[in-house]
Amino acid sequence: MSEIVTKKLMLYFPKCECEKPIIYHLVKDYDLIVNVFRAKVTPEEEGFLVLDVSGTEEQIQRGIDFVRTFKVTVNFTGKGVTRDKDRCTHCGYCVPYCPTGALKISDTESRYVAYEESDCIECLACVRVCPYGACASAF
Amino acid sequence: MKTYEQINDRIESGKAVVLTADEIMDYVDKKGLEAAAKEVDVITTATFGPMCSSGCFLNFGHSKPRIRMSEAWVQDVMVYTGIAAVDVYLGATQLRHGDPANMYHPGEFRYGGGHVIEDLVAGKTLQLFALSYGTDCYPLREIRTYFTIHDLNQAIMVNPRNCYQNYNVAINNSSQTLYTYMGILEPNQKNANYCSAGQLSPLLNDPYYETIGVGTRVWLAGAQGHVYSEGTQHAGGCERTPGGVPTGGAGTLALTADMKRMKKEFIRGVSFPGYGVSLALGIGIPIPVLNEQILKYTCVRDRDILAPVVDYSSDYSQNTGKIIGRVNYEQLRSGEIKIDGKSVRVGSLSSYYKALEIANLLADEIRRGDFLLAKPIAALPKDAKMKPLVKRKQPL
Numbered sequence: 001m002s003e004i005v006t007k008k009l010m011l012y013f014p015k016c017e018c019e020k021p022i023i024y025h026l027v028k029d030y031d032l033i034v035n036v037f038r039a040k041v042t043p044e045e046e047g048f049l050v051l052d053v054s055g056t057e058e059q060i061q062r063g064i065d066f067v068r069t070f071k072v073t074v075n076f077t078g079k080g081v082t083r084d085k086d087r088c089t090h091c092g093y094c095v096p097y098c099p100t101g102a103l104k105i106s107d108t109e110s111r112y113v114a115y116e117e118s119d120c121i122e123c124l125a126c127v128r129v130c131p132y133g134a135c136a137s138a139f
Numbered sequence: 140m141k142t143y144e145q146i147n148d149r150i151e152s153g154k155a156v157v158l159t160a161d162e163i164m165d166y167v168d169k170k171g172l173e174a175a176a177k178e179v180d181v182i183t184t185a186t187f188g189p190m191c192s193s194g195c196f197l198n199f200g201h202s203k204p205r206i207r208m209s210e211a212w213v214q215d216v217m218v219y220t221g222i223a224a225v226d227v228y229l230g231a232t233q234l235r236h237g238d239p240a241n242m243y244h245p246g247e248f249r250y251g252g253g254h255v256i257e258d259l260v261a262g263k264t265l266q267l268f269a270l271s272y273g274t275d276c277y278p279l280r281e282i283r284t285y286f287t288i289h290d291l292n293q294a295i296m297v298n299p300r301n302c303y304q305n306y307n308v309a310i311n312n313s314s315q316t317l318y319t320y321m322g323i324l325e326p327n328q329k330n331a332n333y334c335s336a337g338q339l340s341p342l343l344n345d346p347y348y349e350t351i352g353v354g355t356r357v358w359l360a361g362a363q364g365h366v367y368s369e370g371t372q373h374a375g376g377c378e379r380t381p382g383g384v385p386t387g388g389a390g391t392l393a394l395t396a397d398m399k400r401m402k403k404e405f406i407r408g409v410s411f412p413g414y415g416v417s418l419a420l421g422i423g424i425p426i427p428v429l430n431e432q433i434l435k436y437t438c439v440r441d442r443d444i445l446a447p448v449v450d451y452s453s454d455y456s457q458n459t460g461k462i463i464g465r466v467n468y469e470q471l472r473s474g475e476i477k478i479d480g481k482s483v484r485v486g487s488l489s490s491y492y493k494a495l496e497i498a499n500l501l502a503d504e505i506r507r508g509d510f511l512l513a514k515p516i517a518a519l520p521k522d523a524k525m526k527p528l529v530k531r532k533q534p535l
Contacts, residue, residue, distance in 0.1 A: 089187065089407065089419065090492035093322060095474065096330045096484035105474070111491040129323055131189065131409035131488070132419070133249075 002056035012073040013047035030063040048139040088134040159498040185423040185497035186336040188489035192300035194230040207277035211269035231418035245413025253418035254408030261403040294398040300370035304342035304389035313452035318413020334488040337468035341424040352515025358423035360405040364396020376522035423501035441468035
């Protein structure tokens with residue numbers, strides 16, 4: 001049996017696809033485990049969804065192929081939360097507010113604040129607290 | 140013993156030995172105080188953090204016909220016009236016109252004086268709108284125009300209070316979230332925030348103001364400026380550890396420099412939800428190693444510096460003067476402190492990363508011979524105490 005892997009995806013739904021139960025089919029027909037971090041999908045408008053999908057590589061690929069039969073954009077890299085490296089001053093103020101340690105001081109000498117996207121659950125705490133506006137949400 | 144003149148001669152000939160306040164402790168441990176004091180000429184200190192008492196004087200030059208501005212706004216942020224015709228003072232914490240402030244609590248305060256200062260230094264085009272009552276010599280009643288920092292005759296930063304020698308650690312003992320200038324404080328001591336560069340901070344490396352005084356040349360956001368006075372609320376006559384390190388606020392500096400020479404990386408507008416706007420600034424100050432005692436002071440380590448933990452739900456806001464306890468900066472930098480045996484996560488509003496970058500940039504400028512030291516023309520007061528504002532019912 002193939003190994004179970006988890007991938008983080010950001011889906012963009014154009015207006016015409018917002019009312020279709022796409023995630024339901026990912027679970028039911030493609031046997032994927034989904035963990036939705038954040039969604040903003042409203043009828044009559046565009047929508048965004050950030051989620052983890054777990055399954056075998058093959059199952060995930062088949063699921064993504066299915067999603068792509070709609071006019072949905074699948075993004076593997078650009079996540080819902082981004083950190084602007086130039087605006088970040090590495091003060092470390094955000095670190096205690098980040099519940100998963102996605103933002104952490106990676107070097108105790110220079111006190112550089114690293115942002116590990118894969119650990120981010122998109123709670124938006126950093127967007128709310130950063131005095132410099134270094135963290136932003138795509139939606 | 141060295142003099143300012145000898146050290147400047149060495150800087151000018153490119154021979155000065157310069158270390159940062161982050162490097163000097165290990166160097167002195169290795170070489171010994173006596174040998175290190177002979178070898179090392181200058182220690183660079185630095186800090187980067189929000190400093191509310193900051194702002195700048197701008198001179199716009201005269202329009203045709205002339206205007207004597209009586210009210211003015213830059214990017215819809217009001218500036219002070221109670222000075223000469225086309226001079227204004229732009230303050231860091233001024234809100235933008237129409238900002239709902241805390242009407243819908245917590246307010247966001249996305250843009251204000253600090254952000255205008257950042258945009259000005261970054262060379263962006265800004266809008267000036269000014270009104271006047273009109274006079275015979277200044278007939279124009281209204282002007283709306285666009286400008287950049289290069290159009291101004293002068294853009295001079297004049298900050299009444301920067302570089303607090305030490306500062307509070309803010310915590311919240313209440314059951315409700317607090318929105319403060321020390322950041323968002325979650326209920327029941329869930330988190331704590333501090334704001335100091337600790338062992339790298341200028342006045343913590345010169346605790347009795349022996350080299351930093353009025354006239355000291357400083358690195359202010361990349362420009363060469365100077366200390367023009369003690370800062371507001373300067374209170375050198377505070378409690379100190381046996382090593383001389385203040386255990387609370389203590390000394391402050393008033394700084395000035397030409398904004399046209401500043402670098403945008405070291406000057407940033409900041410927004411504190413529920414509180415307001417401010418300006419984060421990068422400052423570097425060189426300390427000449429005139430004698431062994433001065434060098435010894437610069438060897439202060441984070442573990443030797445204590446900061447008071449203050450409850451911002453009552454003791455700070457009600458000005459009771461009470462503290463919960465004291466912690467050192469080594470504990471603070473570990474990201475966790477113990478309060479009543481309970482672990483509390485800690486964040487910093489001051490960027491040690493940026494401060495370190497500034498200390499190294501300043502050290503390089505001195506090594507290249509581009510930054511000479513200035514001997515103070517007057518010392519900062521050592522025994523001043525801070526006075527409260529008394530609410531009086533009757534005139535005296």
